Amino acid sequence: MGRSPCCDENGLKKGPWTPEEDQKLVHHIQLHGLNRCGKSCRLRWTNYLRPDIKRGKFSQDEEKTILNLHSILGNKWSMIATHLPGRTDNEIKNFWNTHLKKKLIQMGFDPMTHRPRTDLFSSLPQLIALASLKELMDQYHSYEDPTVIMRLQTEAVQLARLQYLLQSATSTMTTCTTPNALTNISDIQALNLLNSLSSIKENSYMNSSSQLGSLVMPYTDDLPELVEVPSNFQTTLNNEIGQGSDFTLLSQGENSLKSLWVLPSSPPLPPPPSALPVTETSTINPGDGDACSTSTTTSFGGEAPSFWPEFFSEDPFINDEIS
């Protein structure tokens, strides 16, 4: 029964074992006290003992290759391994599960689709950050402390991202079903969550209109520039930055959230690391349709204080650790 003997491309014998081979194997196992099954021996050889196996850390190039191939092939570890000489599928799989997957998640990407995540629970870290933001606000009432301002700016960037994700999640949940159980949270729950966030904002930093200019400017290349602002804050917004600013009020209350979205008008320029934004007021330019749009200029001619965070010139979401 079984296969007849044959050879692979390396000249190694394959197929069923002959009685002589069995004898030799039994002899070797008895001789060396090896109490292992064949499958275990094979795995040990292919994954560890094979002389052509490359050991040690994965290089940047290898990491990029794995990411690229995984985005195309998915969890086809053996296929991916064929493009990385000396690396086994098991090693790549482990590297993916322990490093790359976490890295993508931290960056806000779905490790399976390689796209930005939109499910609610992926935003939990940001929710936690928001909670700590509120705590911070309760703790400090002065905005004059540079360290506090710097931290607030960091938190605000995270908040902006959270709100974008929440908005995406709620709109998705009402229109489509997905196999992902995490998105099965009810609309009511999601809306309650959003409303609670809005109330936190209204009671905290949004009352400080002088901070608004910096709070609504997460300038990055690959992240949403949208920031939600409570609708009852519209007047203040118009007075402070809406008058001819380069921020656009996108829409008002398309759903029950009754919120505004603010985004910098085309195309957002990265702020020079040595300058703070200075907002200048001018006339309101109403936009088309029911979208309430306005236009202003925010320049960066301001003197850069020593506390201006350097990471604003980079991608804050990638480099920032949520405390």
Add this chain to the structure above:
DNA sequence: AAATTTAGCAACCGCCGTACT
């Protein structure tokens, strides 16, 4: 310093396709 938690990694397990009798 001890206890606990976390991260990394090798190995295991079960499934499937293929080859052969």
Add this chain to the structure above:
DNA sequence: CAGTACGGCGGTTGCTAAATT
């Protein structure tokens, strides 16, 4: 066609060392 064994694959587990409390 059924039965058997091999070989490969991907998901998961469990051990160990490092980090943290």
